[in-house]
Amino acid sequence: MDLEIDPLSPTPIYQQIRDRIVEGIARGELPRGQRLPSVRALAGAFAINPATVSKAYDLLRAEGLVVTNAKSGTVIAPAGDWTEAAAWQSRLRTLLAEARAHGLAEKQILDAAAHQLDTLSPVGSER
Structure with a gap:
C-alpha cells in the first residue's frame, strides 16, 4: 500500500x-x-x-x-449495508453549500464533482 x-x-x-x-x-x-x-x-x-x-x-x-x-x-471490510449514508449526505450538502457560498455556478460544481469522481474510478472502468 x-x-x-x-x-x-x-x-x-x-x-x-x-x-x-x-x-x-x-x-x-x-x-x-x-x-x-x-x-x-x-x-x-x-x-x-x-x-x-x-x-x-x-x-x-x-x-x-x-x-x-x-x-x-x-x-x-466486505461490501455491505452502508449505515453512514445520512452522515455522508450531510457532509455533501455542506460541501455544496461551501461551493455556492464561494460563488461557483451549478455547472462548475457539477463539472468539478464529475472530474473528482473520474479520478476515483477503478482502472478500466466507466462511470
Missing part, C-alpha cells in the same frame, strides 16, 4: 491516512479483504505516533470500511 502523507498540510495526519485509504478502496487499489499494515508498522513507516494511525483506523472502523480482529489484523 502506497500512502502519501503531507506533514505540512493543515489536514491532520490521521485524517490524511483515513482519506488515502478511502480513496484506495474507491479506486480498487485496496480490494475487500486486503490486510492493512499494522498500527505499529504504518506509524514506523511515517515516523509518527501509533495513536495517530489508531485514530485513522478507528474512523475507518466506525464508518464500516475496515474490520479488525486478533487473527487477521485490520482488513478492508
